[in-house]
Amino acid sequence: xxxxxxxxxxxxxxxxxxxxxxxxxxxxxxxxxxxxxxxxxxxxxxxxxxxxxxxxxxxxxxxxxxxxxxxxxxxxxxxxxxxxxxxxxxxxxxxxxxxxxxxxxxxxxxxxxxxxxxxxxxxxxxxxxxxxxxxxxxxxxxxxxxxxxxxxxxxxxxxxxxxxxxxxxxxxxxxxxxxxxxxxxxxxxxxxxxxxxxxxxxxxxxxxxxxxxxxxxxxxxxxxxxxxxxxxxxxxxxxxxxxxxxxxxxxxxxxxxxxxxxxxxxxxxxxxxxxxxxxxxxxxxxxxxxxxxxxxxxxxxxxxxxxxxxxxxxxxxxxxxxxxxxxxxxxxxxxxxxxxxxxxxxxxxxxxxxxxxxxxxxxxxxxxxxxxxxxxxxxxxxxxxxxxxxxxxxxxxxxxxxxxxxxxxxxxxxxxxxxxxxxxxxxxxxxxxxxxxxxxxxxxxxxxxxxxxxxxxxxxxxxxxxxxxxx
Numbered sequence: 001x002x003x004x005x006x007x008x009x010x011x012x013x014x015x016x017x018x019x020x021x022x023x024x025x026x027x028x029x030x031x032x033x034x035x036x037x038x039x040x041x042x043x044x045x046x047x048x049x050x051x052x053x054x055x056x057x058x059x060x061x062x063x064x065x066x067x068x069x070x071x072x073x074x075x076x077x078x079x080x081x082x083x084x085x086x087x088x089x090x091x092x093x094x095x096x097x098x099x100x101x102x103x104x105x106x107x108x109x110x111x112x113x114x115x116x117x118x119x120x121x122x123x124x125x126x127x128x129x130x131x132x133x134x135x136x137x138x139x140x141x142x143x144x145x146x147x148x149x150x151x152x153x154x155x156x157x158x159x160x161x162x163x164x165x166x167x168x169x170x171x172x173x174x175x176x177x178x179x180x181x182x183x184x185x186x187x188x189x190x191x192x193x194x195x196x197x198x199x200x201x202x203x204x205x206x207x208x209x210x211x212x213x214x215x216x217x218x219x220x221x222x223x224x225x226x227x228x229x230x231x232x233x234x235x236x237x238x239x240x241x242x243x244x245x246x247x248x249x250x251x252x253x254x255x256x257x258x259x260x261x262x263x264x265x266x267x268x269x270x271x272x273x274x275x276x277x278x279x280x281x282x283x284x285x286x287x288x289x290x291x292x293x294x295x296x297x298x299x300x301x302x303x304x305x306x307x308x309x310x311x312x313x314x315x316x317x318x319x320x321x322x323x324x325x326x327x328x329x330x331x332x333x334x335x336x337x338x339x340x341x342x343x344x345x346x347x348x349x350x351x352x353x354x355x356x357x358x359x360x361x362x363x364x365x366x367x368x369x370x371x372x373x374x375x376x377x378x379x380x381x382x383x384x385x386x387x388x389x390x391x392x393x394x395x396x397x398x399x400x401x402x403x404x405x406x407x408x409x410x411x412x413x414x415x416x417x418x419x420x421x422x423x424x425x426x427x428x429x430x431x432x433x434x435x436x437x438x439x440x441x442x443x444x445x446x447x448x449x450x451x452x453x454x455x456x457x458x459x460x461x462x463x464x465x466x467x468x469x470x471x
Contacts, residue, residue: 002391003328004410006030006304007321008061008271010312011051013043018050023318024311025054028325030406032058033187033306036174037065044174048181056399057413059184059406061214064171066189067164071122072096072104074151086143088129090120098151105155111139113162123153125245158246159220166196167203175200179209184403187214187237192221194228201232210400214271218242223255230262231345235269235407237306244274253296260300265344267381269407272297273306277323281314286323294324298331301338301387303409337363338387351379351448351458358446358461359386367463368443369393371429373416377401377408379448379458384408393438395429422451426462430469441467 008031009024021032032051034044044062051058074080075097082088082101089102092111096104107113111134114120120129120141127149129141167175171188178186188200197213204211212234217223219242230236238256247255256272263270276294277286297305305328310320339360346352358370370388373395374380380394387409394413396402402413414432419425426447433439447462447469462469 001329002412003028003325004332004387004391005298005302005328006269006407006409007324007328008033008273008304008306008407009317009321010035010306010308010310011047012312013039013047014313015317016047016050018053020317021047021051021058022054024321025058027318027321028328029311029321030059031061031185031304033061033063033308035063035308035312036170037063038312041173041177044177045181048183056415057402057406059403061185061187062174062178062183063187063216064174064189065168066171066191066216067166067168068190069105069107069110069155069157069162069164071149071151071153071155072098072106074149075099077151079148079150081146081148082127082143083146084143088141088143088149090114090139090141091137103149107162107164109163110155111137114139114157114160118157118160121156121158121245122149124241125156156219156242156245161192161221164190166190166192167199172203175203175211176207179204179207179211182400183211184400185212185214185234185407187216189216189239190218190222190242191215191229191233192219193225194232197229197232210398212404214269217259219246223247223259226259226262230266230268233268234404235271235303236263237271237273240272240274256297257300260297260302263303264301264338264385265341267343267345267385269303269381269409271304271306271407272302274308276305277307277310277320280316280320280323281309284316284319286320291323291327294327295331298328299335301335301409303384304407332389335387335389337389338385339363341385343382343385346382348378348382348457352382354448354458354461355379355382356386358448358463359383359388361446361461361463362388362390365463366444367446368439369433369445371395371433371445371447371449372458373397373425373449374401374405375457377404380405380411380413381408383448384411391438393429393433395425422449422460425449426469430466434466434470439466441465441470445469 009029010033128144133140215233311317405411
């Protein structure tokens with residue numbers, strides 16, 4: 001039995017041997033994630049080369065750092081201690097050295113953009129400040145809790161729109177690098193609206209690349225603009241770490257569920273990320289709460305679940321992937337097909353109707369597998385959206401389409417050359433599944449493909465036993 005929920009694993013340049021990547025792949029990893037915040041272009045290339053050596057079916061995703069506000073360098077380097085009730089000031093000077101209750105940031109209009117009454121969160125919310133006055137180019141803030149303010153720490157301002165540049169120079173360099181090295185996805189951080197995606201898509205269009213954009217939802221603006229974001233990207237990642245800093249923790253599960261539903265109806269892959277098995281960084285077993293977190297994401301019908309520190313620098317990376325796979329296998333048995341779901345943004349209605357019909361047929365007949373062919377991946381995403389209980393085997397005519405479907409629920413892809421005829425495609429597909437021991441000759445399978453060439457799209461369904469199809 002194959003799991004259907006896809007697993008994204010973060011791989012560090014400090015631990016990226018082919019043996020390590022293969023061990024993750026054998027336990028169920030489908031996508032390798034590279035976090036550009038912690039790698040260089042050269043060190044990232046080593047991860048790409050070793051991943052390709054393991055399997056050409058593994059998709060590779062590069063995660064941009066994105067726009068972020070940080071405190072400038074601090075003097076003294078260890079920072080300074082504050083207590084609740086203290087006053088801290090901000091001023092705008094990106095070259096300023098912070099210290100002695102005066103803070104500067106890497107964003108030149110910080111004081112200008114942040115209004116009186118706003119909350120300023122430092123170091124992922126460890127220190128909370130409230131803006132009480134703006135005067136003479138300085139912003140006066142009240143410290144709400146004890147702690148230490150250090151240099152280079154992150155700053156969040158919940159519910160305030162700050163006009164940061166979406167694509168930094170480092171992001172641009174990594175996106176171009178991803179295009180040049182034939183990567184599959186770029187996960188762009190802190191996407192707030194369609195405008196942020198336009199900047200990334202403009203670079204991709206300039207190079208005429210197939211690179212697909214995953215929008216990372218990490219702030220209130222991204223949540224509020226989720227519909228226009230989904231309409232302008234390939235998929236989304238719910239990055240619950242930064243999202244949890246900007247939005248109350250109790251609201252995150254509701255937001256997660258809503259985004260999964262919206263992505264599902266639009267056939268956009270959704271990745272749920274951050275601290276899914278966090279304790280497995282140091283421990284061989286997860287907590288029951290973590291198991292429930294992973295299970296709930298699968299129950300909610302996410303396409304993919306992600307491991308970060310667990311595989312990047314944890315003590316039990318292989319065990320973490322195996323744990324996710326086992327949870328997925330158990331929970332997926334409880335998920336019924338979604339043949340009544342109303343899909344949005346359908347561009348080829350014939351394929352959508354046939355996909356729905358074939359998945360419905362799997363509920364009425366003893367069909368053991370679905371086989372499709374696809375030029376763009378569209379048919380695969382249609383079938384995936386209906387969440388069949390049986391695996392979807394996709395014959396793809398482009399290698400990058402094969403890897404793109406590594407993010408889609410239930411789809412397992414192959415790169416093939418077009419068959420001479422419809423009958424040849426059906427026969428070859430059935431024979432491949434038989435050769436790989438996915439089915440037996442007496443098993444029934446369903447085929448969804450096209451009769452009028454690979455460019456014309458899906459046009460027929462055929463259901464029969466493997467024996468009849470190959471005879």
